[in-house]
Amino acid sequence: MSGDAGAPRGGTGDAPAVRCLGLRHRFGEHVAVDGIDLVVERGEVFGLLGPNGAGKTTTIRVLNTLLPLQEGSVHVFGNDVADAPMAVRRLLGYVPQQLSIEAALTGRENVAWFARLFDVPRRERPARVDDVLEAMGLADAADRLAGTYSGGMVRRLELAQALVNRPALLVLDEPTIGLDPVARDGVWQRVEELRQATGMTVLLTTHYMEEADALCDRVALMHLGRIRAQGEPEELKAARGPGTTLEDVFRHHTGSLLGGADTKGGLREIRTTRRTAGRVG
Amino acid sequence: MSADPGVAPVGTSVEGAGTAAVAPWRRYPARVATFCLVELQKLSHDRTKLLTRAVQPVLWMVIFGETFNKLHAIPTGHVPYLAFLSPGIIAQSGLFVAIFYGIQIIWERDAGVLTKLLVTPTPRSALILGKSFAAGIRASAQVAVVLVLSAILGVHLSDDPLDIVGAFLVVMLGSAFFSCLSMTIAGVVLKRDRLMGIGQMITMPLFFASNALYPVAIMPGWLRVLSRVNPLSYEVDALRGMLIGSPAHLGEDVAVLVAAVVAGVAAASSLVSRLAR
Numbered sequence: 303m304s305g306d307a308g309a310p311r312g313g314t315g316d317a318p319a320v321r322c323l324g325l326r327h328r329f330g331e332h333v334a335v336d337g338i339d340l341v342v343e344r345g346e347v348f349g350l351l352g353p354n355g356a357g358k359t360t361t362i363r364v365l366n367t368l369l370p371l372q373e374g375s376v377h378v379f380g381n382d383v384a385d386a387p388m389a390v391r392r393l394l395g396y397v398p399q400q401l402s403i404e405a406a407l408t409g410r411e412n413v414a415w416f417a418r419l420f421d422v423p424r425r426e427r428p429a430r431v432d433d434v435l436e437a438m439g440l441a442d443a444a445d446r447l448a449g450t451y452s453g454g455m456v457r458r459l460e461l462a463q464a465l466v467n468r469p470a471l472l473v474l475d476e477p478t479i480g481l482d483p484v485a486r487d488g489v490w491q492r493v494e495e496l497r498q499a500t501g502m503t504v505l506l507t508t509h510y511m512e513e514a515d516a517l518c519d520r521v522a523l524m525h526l527g528r529i530r531a532q533g534e535p536e537e538l539k540a541a542r543g544p545g546t547t548l549e550d551v552f553r554h555h556t557g558s559l560l561g562g563a564d565t566k567g568g569l570r571e572i573r574t575t576r577r578t579a580g581r582v583g
Numbered sequence: 584m585s586a587d588p589g590v591a592p593v594g595t596s597v598e599g600a601g602t603a604a605v606a607p608w609r610r611y612p613a614r615v616a617t618f619c620l621v622e623l624q625k626l627s628h629d630r631t632k633l634l635t636r637a638v639q640p641v642l643w644m645v646i647f648g649e650t651f652n653k654l655h656a657i658p659t660g661h662v663p664y665l666a667f668l669s670p671g672i673i674a675q676s677g678l679f680v681a682i683f684y685g686i687q688i689i690w691e692r693d694a695g696v697l698t699k700l701l702v703t704p705t706p707r708s709a710l711i712l713g714k715s716f717a718a719g720i721r722a723s724a725q726v727a728v729v730l731v732l733s734a735i736l737g738v739h740l741s742d743d744p745l746d747i748v749g750a751f752l753v754v755m756l757g758s759a760f761f762s763c764l765s766m767t768i769a770g771v772v773l774k775r776d777r778l779m780g781i782g783q784m785i786t787m788p789l790f791f792a793s794n795a796l797y798p799v800a801i802m803p804g805w806l807r808v809l810s811r812v813n814p815l816s817y818e819v820d821a822l823r824g825m826l827i828g829s830p831a832h833l834g835e836d837v838a839v840l841v842a843a844v845v846a847g848v849a850a851a852s853s854l855v856s857r858l859a860r
Contacts, residue, residue: 329860366702368859391704392604400695406625418617419703421605447628463699 317380319344319471319503320365324374327360334360336527337374342471342520344379347497347504349514351552352524358507359399361524362475365505366396379470392420395464399476401456403463405449409440412448413462420467434462438492454485461492472496474506478513486510490517511548523552530555604704611709618713622720636721637728640676644668644732657797662827665738670750670822671795673729674815677722677754678789681761683782684718685769692858701859707852711766715848718762719755726754739827746825753825756840757818761789763847770854795819814843 320342327335335357342348350358363369365376367387375382381389403412413431422430435444438458443451448459457477464472474493478486490513497504508514514521515535522532531538531551539546542554605613626632644665651657652664659667691697700710730747733740741747769778790796792809793816799807810816817836824831 368698368701368856388604388704388706391702394702396699396702398695398698400693400698402695402699404621404625404696406628407621408628411621411624415617415621416699416703418613418620419700419705421610421613421704 317377318342319346319379320348320505321377322361322365322374323376325361325364325371325376326373327357327364327369328372333527335364338522338524338527338529340522340529340532342503342505344503345501346519347493347506347517349518349521350505350507350524351509351511351514351521351548352507353509355526356524357527358524359475362473362505362507365390366394366473367391392467393470395467395469395472397457397460397464397472397474397477399479401453401460403448403451403456403459405447407448408445409435409448409451409459409462410444412459413466416463417466422467430466430468434465437465437496438462439488452485453481454488457481457485457489458492461489465496469502471503471505474504476507476509478508478510486513493517511552515548521548523555525552525556607706610706611712614705614709614713615716618717619720622717626721626724633724633728636676636680636724639679640672640725640729641732643672643675644729644736648672649736658801659798662829663738665733665736666740666827667798667823667829668796669729669733669738669740670826671793671819673726673750673754673822673826674757674793674818675790675795676725676729677719677758677818678761678815679786680722680725681718681758682765682786682789683779684714684721684762685765685767685778685782686775688714688766688769688855688858689773689775689778697855698859701856707855708848711763711848711852711855712759714766715759715762715844715851716755719758722758723751723754726751741826741828749825750822753818753821753837753840756837756844757814760814760840760843760847763844763851766851767847767854770851770857773858789813789815793819814840 318341320340322338322340324337324339325335326333326337338357338361340361350361352358360369364371365378365383367383367390371384375384377383378390379393381393383390404415407415410431413434414427417427417431432441432444435441438461440455440458440462443455448456451459461477472493477493478489481489493504494517496502506514506518518535520532520534521538522529523538524530535548538551539548542551648665648668651668655664657664657667688697691700701707705713726747730740765778765782768781772778772781792806793813794810795815799810799816802810817839820831821833821836821840823829824833824836
């Protein structure tokens with residue numbers, strides 16, 4: 303695969319963490335992402351908001367190289383996802399929507415597995431694994447099989463896996479879906495602590511507006527494959543008048559409610575969401 | 584929210600972020616070693632799998648093997664039928680384990696694990712190669728089972744360490760190919776139940792159209808042709824050469840198996856991304 307050897311580890315110059323220009327992606331006749339422009343600056347927490355079928359996950363999957371780039375351009379810290387996918391992957395930590403741990407391994411083995419896959423040098427590996435498990439509050443449970451973890455612990459273990467390579471960009475796809483409020487708070491608290499401690503850029507998708515409002519520096523509201531509005535949550539709300547919530551802003555720009563009857567989430571996406579919610583439930 | 588001073592410094596600035604690229608010649612063996620290690624770790628946490636996977640070879644050896652050993656129905660020259668059969672059962676056990684390995688990759692797709700693996704700096708081909716040798720680790724446990732069982736049944740197999748190590752390597756290669764075949768089918772059909780159906784459909788033909796149970800010399804012409812293009816026959820031939828000292832074409836056998844693994848890795852790695860879409 304091209305674009306690996308000698309690729310810049312931290313990206314080029316002052317390039318933003320993510321720059322999408324005219325990104326369009328189709329599945330057959332269905333246009334999932336319809337020509338979006340998006341810039342995520344270094345060090346910010348950026349939320350991609352919208353209901354199932356808005357195109358959030360497709361956007362994430364193009365920028366993390368899971369889906370091929372069909373139209374437009376996407377750069378991660380200046381690295382073109384089409385030309386330098388391996389350089390992009392080295393900069394990413396990714397937590398997908400599904401609960402994605404190996405239940406037959408211990409927490410420590412799950413994290414060490416990803417440390418090896420990211421080529422963390424052997425002499426640094428044990429300390430790195432311990433560090434991320436400690437930071438995620440899993441040190442005491444590290445040697446238990448991950449299949450015995452609660453939903454919130456699984457999410458934190460996934461964060462530990464995503465962080466073990468010290469990513470410049472942490473990508474979280476619906477990280478709190480299906481979690482109870484306490485577990486959700488736990489996940490966000492860890493993300494916020496990390497971001498404060500490291501200055502890491504975080505790109506997340508969610509359809510929980512109140513969470514995005516509290517955590518994100520900037521948000522983009524997506525609906526039917528397009529970005530309908532973007533900016534700081536306070537700025538977007540202020541533009542609609544006092545007492546406005548982010549959900550009101552979304553309704554204004556899209557004419558629909560999150561999760562409303564006119565959302566276009568595909569069967570597979572909805573099934574994935576329900577399966578995840580069921581597994582953590 | 585303020586930073587907790589107790590939080591370990593798990594990240595860094597962008598300039599120091601990520602991990603350095605490693606040379607491709609190091610990456611492939613490193614990934615194979617990683618996936619094999621993970622397979623061993625899983626086995627160490629659930630040793631019942633070793634027992635359940637041992638049932639089938641035991642049945643073949645004890646029931647089928649003992650019976651045909653007494654019947655003398657299959658001409659194997661001066662070699663007792665049980666000794667002739669043992670390498671065939673080792674290869675067959677590996678085949679049965681590997682041919683359903685694609686189900687695991689579909690399960691990993693459904694669980695989101697495959698998605699995460701595909702976002703690591705691992706070329707698709709290294710991922711498939713690693714997984715195929717992990718399947719080989721699973722299958723090679725059968726070698727140990729059949730070797731022990733053969734000793735209990737009074738079958739004399741080679742006790743030369745080189746032959747035994749060679750047998751493990753040949754089973755790894757054979758199983759790696761059949762797991763690639765399974766992962767290739769998984770990349771085409773994308774669903775577990777379809778793969779189960781196809782796996783069941785092709786397993787027995789692959790087994791019977793090989794020299795695992797009977798020598799090629801007694802096969803009808805059309806079956807000899809199938810046996811000739813069946814990698815399982817080359818695996819069995821090599822195992823017989825090493826374990827019972829029968830005339831074998833070791834160089835040709837290993838070359839065919841290596842070529843089959845290369846082709847299998849190429850096919851499966853070209854399709855694996857379909858599973859993540």
